[in-house]
Amino acid sequence: HNADETTVECLVLQTLYFTPNGRFLLITKRKRIIIMATFRRAVVRHADRKRTFFLAQQKRFQSSSPPSSSYSSLFMSGHGWTGAFGTGPDTMFSPETSSVSAEDRESSFTSIHQHISEEIGQVVNAAAGWGHTVLQCKNYKGEIKTYVAGRPYDFQALLRLNRLPCFVRRAAISMSLKLDEEADLGFLGSNAVEGYFKLDDMPAFQKTVLPQFQEIQLPDGDVPLVDPQSQTLAASAGLTALIGKSGKAYSFGLNKCGQCGVGDDESVHIWQPSHIELGDGDETKVTDVALGLQHGLVLDENGYVHAFGKSSRGQLGIALSREGTEEPDDSTISTINSSVDYEYSPIRVSNFEITSDSGLPVELPRGERNVKKIAAGFNHSAAITKSNHAFLWGKNVLLDPETLKAVDSLAPIQIKGLPQNLEILDISCGSHHTSILLEDGSVYATGITTDTKEQIGGKTLVQIIPPGLIDMPVRQFISHFDRTTVVAGECGEQVLEVQLWSTEELRKEAVFEPCWVEEMLTQTDQIMSVHRGWLHTVVVGGTDR
Numbered sequence: 034h035n036a037d038e039t040t041v042e043c044l045v046l047q048t049l050y051f052t053p054n055g056r057f058l059l060i061t062k063r064k065r066i067i068i069m070a071t072f073r074r075a076v077v078r079h080a081d082r083k084r085t086f087f088l089a090q091q092k093r094f095q096s097s098s099p100p101s102s103s104y105s106s107l108f109m110s111g112h113g114w115t116g117a118f119g120t121g122p123d124t125m126f127s128p129e130t131s132s133v134s135a136e137d138r139e140s141s142f143t144s145i146h147q148h149i150s151e152e153i154g155q156v157v158n159a160a161a162g163w164g165h166t167v168l169q170c171k172n173y174k175g176e177i178k179t180y181v182a183g184r185p186y187d188f189q190a191l192l193r194l195n196r197l198p199c200f201v202r203r204a205a206i207s208m209s210l211k212l213d214e215e216a217d218l219g220f221l222g223s224n225a226v227e228g229y230f231k232l233d234d235m236p237a238f239q240k241t242v243l244p245q246f247q248e249i250q251l252p253d254g255d256v257p258l259v260d261p262q263s264q265t266l267a268a269s270a271g272l273t274a275l276i277g278k279s280g281k282a283y284s285f286g287l288n289k290c291g292q293c294g295v296g297d298d299e300s301v302h303i304w305q306p307s308h309i310e311l312g313d314g315d316e317t318k319v320t321d322v323a324l325g326l327q328h329g330l331v332l333d334e335n336g337y338v339h340a341f342g343k344s345s346r347g348q349l350g351i352a353l354s355r356e357g358t359e360e361p362d363d364s365t366i367s368t369i370n371s372s373v374d375y376e377y378s379p380i381r382v383s384n385f386e387i388t389s390d391s392g393l394p395v396e397l398p399r400g401e402r403n404v405k406k407i408a409a410g411f412n413h414s415a416a417i418t419k420s421n422h423a424f425l426w427g428k429n430v431l432l433d434p435e436t437l438k439a440v441d442s443l444a445p446i447q448i449k450g451l452p453q454n455l456e457i458l459d460i461s462c463g464s465h466h467t468s469i470l471l472e473d474g475s476v477y478a479t480g481i482t483t484d485t486k487e488q489i490g491g492k493t494l495v496q497i498i499p500p501g502l503i504d505m506p507v508r509q510f511i512s513h514f515d516r517t518t519v520v521a522g523e524c525g526e527q528v529l530e531v532q533l534w535s536t537e538e539l540r541k542e543a544v545f546e547p548c549w550v551e552e553m554l555t556q557t558d559q560i561m562s563v564h565r566g567w568l569h570t571v572v573v574g575g576t577d578r
Contacts, residue, residue: 107574108145116182117164121245153172156573156575164271165271186302257277258275272293274329311379325342326412328340328349341378347426349376404416410427413428438488466481466533478497495533495537507519561575
């Protein structure tokens with residue numbers, strides 16, 4: 034093997050191999066290996082029954098890699114101190130990787146699949162929480178397993194760590210990792226750390242960080258479900274939810290506000306995946322999950338939405354009084370945080386009422402009010418009904434017509450202003466905005482703008498991506514924090530990002546391709562998905578098999 038050239042002598046004839054990141058090795062009858070980076074970019078020089086030549090775009094390969102790593106590649110950027118990279122303590126402490134600039138967060142990605150491919154195999158699904166990463170991977174046996182790294186049980190301590198100077202943060206993390214039982218914390222001291230983080234249970238604090246990917250098993254032998262048409266995995270602030278092939282939904286992480294939805298009103302943490310029971314004897318299967326900051330949603334196969342967790346701003350879609358009873362319909366709009374209520378078990382969200390432009394109720398055939406898509410932001414939620422209508426509820430999703438100030442909606446409110454006769458393909462929530470994808474490739478949004486931090490849209494929406502820019506079909510439509518990302522094209526070659534701006538002039542220039550895309554496509558055949566957490570970003574690439 035000559036590492037400086039693209040060919041080697043070989044005794045095997047007419048064989049096709051797969052290398053890391055989904056590249057192909059074609060061994061021709063002339064006993065030469067030609068490395069083909071991608072069918073889309075490769076140039077056919079000559080082809081007949083005897084010879085086939087391609088323009089090589091990648092000059093290195095490792096033939097010893099396991100087959101399970103052949104079809105995917107994994108890239109990450111951001112702050113390594115959270116452990117979300119899953120590559121061990123060195124990444125958490127190295128000056129080059131523990132903390133990075135905002136510019137590097139957006140442009141400098143590291144290929145990490147080589148560190149973990151032998152253990153986890155092909156990445157088929159992923160999610161990025163505030164400080165942790167969740168991967169679902171298929172090994173060479175075809176088994177799908179779930180792996181977690183970072184801080185999957187941690188939210189408030191993560192915020193406090195982020196505010197600390199780098200050297201102090203390293204000392205606190207050192208203690209939590211138990212890298213050295215006699216670690217010298219200097220002036221900090223273990224008592225100071227415990228006091229700063231207000232920790233009642235130091236062993237729990239030490240359990241909240243996973244420097245390397247660890248497998249998380251589901252109860253009763255259940256295995257993870259991966260369905261490209263559904264959202265079967267979600268991660269948020271110290272919270273993870275996933276669906277098993279049994280149709281059951283599971284969650285683990287922080288549970289102070291009931292955000293795990295497992296019916297436990299005493300445990301602050303749920304350490305292992307636990308069943309989210311819908312109260313129907315487990316006969317109804319769950320198809321989708323979505324997580325907000327401290328609340329969650331699940332969608333069952335019948336089109337019913339179930340919500341759990343914190344409900345103080347209406348994010349559960351149920352108007353609750355201080356006594357916990359449903360309020361009259363005319364009280365579903367609130368401008369204040371009237372109460373702090375938690376739901377530790379799922380409750381059904383109803384009231385998906387369709388109204389005409391004049392405000393009169395519209396009767397629909399049976400089942401048309403049922404939901405086909407769900408989404409969750411920090412403190413708001415969204416859904417699409419089978420009747421092709423969009424709904425929002427929760428914090429600051431409406432505009433008060435008199436004061437023009439953002440107000441809460443305690444129950445689902447129909448969002449109007451979308452073009453008629455176009456199917457709503459998808460809906461997704463960022464931290465404070467909601468984006469909607471239509472069948473013509475246009476995207477509409479409402480919520481808090483990036484520049485003015487004020488509400489725009491209300492019951493109507495504004496267009497943020499016009500028709501014709503997205504190369505349909507769309508592979509991934511996802512909103513995270515302050516932006517919406519679209520991965521599109523037959524080969525996943527198009528990645529677009531857009532934010533919600535306050536003026537039409539800004540919105541016309543808002544759509545852009547991230548600066549990392551072109552370089553990354555020289556290392557992987559296509560972009561499969563993008564997942565943006567609070568302090569890190571995960572990109573899954575590879576060959577779509």
